[in-house]
Amino acid sequence: MLVIPVSTLALGIWQVFRWRWKLGLIAEMRRTTLADPVPLPRKIEKLEYRKVQVKGEFDYSNQVLIGPRALVSSEDRTSGRQMSRGVFSSGSTRNGYHIITPFKVEGNGETILVNRGWVESRNFSKYNHVQGSTEIVGIVRKTEQRSPFITKSRPGENLLHFRQDQR
Incomplete structure (x- = not known):
């Protein structure tokens, strides 16, 4: 019974890290293209x-x-x-x-x-x-x-x- 909540929590944490990585890419792209x-x-x-x-x-x-x-x-x-x-x-x-x-x-x-x-x-x-x-x-x-x-x-x-x- 713990498999579903633990895997959902792990996927949620992974999505937060991925979101932060994407924000970093967007900021880098903006900095590069506006230079x-x-x-x-x-x-x-x-x-x-x-x-x-x-x-x-x-x-x-x-x-x-x-x-x-x-x-x-x-x-x-x-x-x-x-x-x-x-x-x-x-x-x-x-x-x-x-x-x-x-x-x-x-x-x-x-x-x-x-x-x-x-x-x-x-x-x-x-x-x-x-x-x-x-x-x-x-x-x-x-x-x-x-x-x-x-x-x-x-x-x-x-x-x-x-x-x-x-x-």
């Missing part, structure tokens, strides 16, 4: 979610798309109404792609990939191109691991299904 941008260093392994500042030019000839991806928003911007999200959603969803553009860093000759944002499928031609040298501030993100349920990206095409290392 002032730093110049892009050579090694970025420990800069996940850190703001970096870099100057250079976009290379639109090698631009790729990641998707299709639904717009992640709690309301439809065109009508202002709440939208439900999910597998069995009855609301209309807006599909599009993340536009990933290579960015040639000024000074060291390296090229980084920049997620320029989400755009609706029918609005690709309206997406603005920045000409010449520009300075950008972005957040460092690492490569994603492909989920077993996501289609493999095919090399040579300008369409990817997840963030991946192109080496």
